[in-house]
Amino acid sequence: MKKIYKITILWGTDGFGKWLAEYILEHFSRYISELTITGRNEKKLEQVAMEFHTKPHLNSSPQGENEGTRNCKIIFTTDNIEAVQNADIVIYSVPISKTQQVIEETLPYIKTSAIVSDVTSIKGFSSRAMSVRDDIIVIPTHPMFGPYIQGIAGQVIVLTPEIYIKTSKEYLFLRNFLLQEKAKVVEVSSQEHDRIIAVVQWLTHLNMFVIWETMKRLNFHIGESLNFVSPIYKLMISSVGRYLGQNPELYADIQMYNEEVIEVHEAFLETAKNFHTSVSMKDKKKFIADVEEARGFIWKKYCDEGQVYTDKLIYMLSRQQEILKNNIWNKIELQNIYSWEKINWVLEKHDNGKIFLKSGEIYTIDEYEVREKWNIF
Template sequence: MKAGIIGGTGKMGQLFAPIFERAGYEVLVSGRSTALTNEKLADTCDLVIVSVPIRDTVRVIGGIAPLLRDDQLLCDFTSLKVGPVAAMLRSKAAVIGLHPMFGPTVSSISGQTIVACPARTTDAALSSLTAVFTREGAVCTITTPEEHDRMMAVVQGLTHFVTICMADSIRRLGVDIKKTEKFTSPVYQIELSLIGRLFSQDPALYADILEQNPFVPEVIAACRSAAGDLADIVTRGDPEAFAEFFSRDSRHLGTYCERGQELTDALIECMVRK
């Protein structure tokens, strides 16, 4: 069996190539610097995975889709699923959209989540593919492309939007990050580390996540509305309204409040030990 990764010379391809090799596949990769073309890879491999930037994914899929046969499996590693899966379905191949919920800097995929969106396939083929990941300790979540994108609007879109806004607020205030270290709390350190992690990466990735997911505008609207309501309460200096606002969200989070306390306590303890 041959597995081909288009864009496999990139960091995500380099992470997954040995995983497929350990599963018994002969792995081929194509990229801008390889002699092997995307077209030749698509013609040669039983499993074809497209692993390119979000904005290039549909175009790259369109270039190979007409070449694929019904005895092949076509997948992608994109952070969005509705558009890429629709593009893959224009081929004759079986189709399963994939989204690794982690970056290529992880040392192992053990304990990590991979979302799978089976669009045109058999249960056996889906099980065979997900077994490649679960044997490495990963957890696979099965869903539809639309549900995936709706969830990503919150899991990625809302998270990144708020993080970027926090960074920009600090900049607008003219706050010296180094000076804040003398006043830091563990929670601020965690928040600042998340900001630093995001801004150490390619802005195009976050632009695509926020701008190309059709469900993100609704999420941002909810965020802006919440911020406006909270700002109004704080400006009025209304502790009763604040308690009501706070309690509504606490009830919605439910048992995750206690879980979050435990997780962050453990993280803070590790930080202190270092």
């Protein structure tokens, strides 16, 4: 097939843009003649070019500009304007606070009929900024996952195009590709996206940060608490840690650039205060009535589903422990959850979250899927 597209990602030296560059090279390089990745820093661009070169499936060159065996030229540059001028597809993956400025600086240089997309976690202002031109095809997106995943199967991707774009062949191509990859595609307006996301993301983030900060204020020892608690508590603490470990700038921007957030904020504080008042007044009747009202008739369905979902997670985690318990001196298979690398060896023992193989190697159980193999004795 003829290679037709020139794609530019602003900025692709880190975070989501870098993940996207790799994903595009892996899945679309047969359609691409040129991929341009921009960044702010020459040295970082060189490093990323080198990194792409050492990943065999990406096939770029250490100089950053080369025809790999996939025949796709990869260009690394700090010049955003030059990078968009010849591109057929431009994708903005810019920290939220800089998105508007970068779109405004580069949009006038994009050629007519180009496809222009973004991955910004807030859709209102970025969609408006891209839509000032009516001679380009604007496809705003919000992938609801971080740049750490292997594939997009099962992941949610929100698309917020204008109605007239929904029937364009470019939009349908992207949508069909995502569906074929088994991603969950959600199509809504950018306003509706921001309204829902204010609850889905901000309420979750606020909750996580408040839990962590409260524990800190109480001088609570998380490590000790993990010795005598349920898997659900461990799951909750792990989720809190996962959020806290990521880029605080992104969290700040998600809150401060979404106009819908303040209402959610105020409802959260009022609810917390309400439960606090019931407990401090020892008003058990009111406390129970509030919980029952929250659960309600319709929301009960989600309580039941939540029970089953978390039961399944607990089942899967305890199943791993069972396999280890039943397979001392048997051969087991460990598959790394990040690299998918497999290790087959005899299990000597497992203890305190560690797997000891007869080879002398020690692995952390959380980073591996454990599978039964065959009994060699």
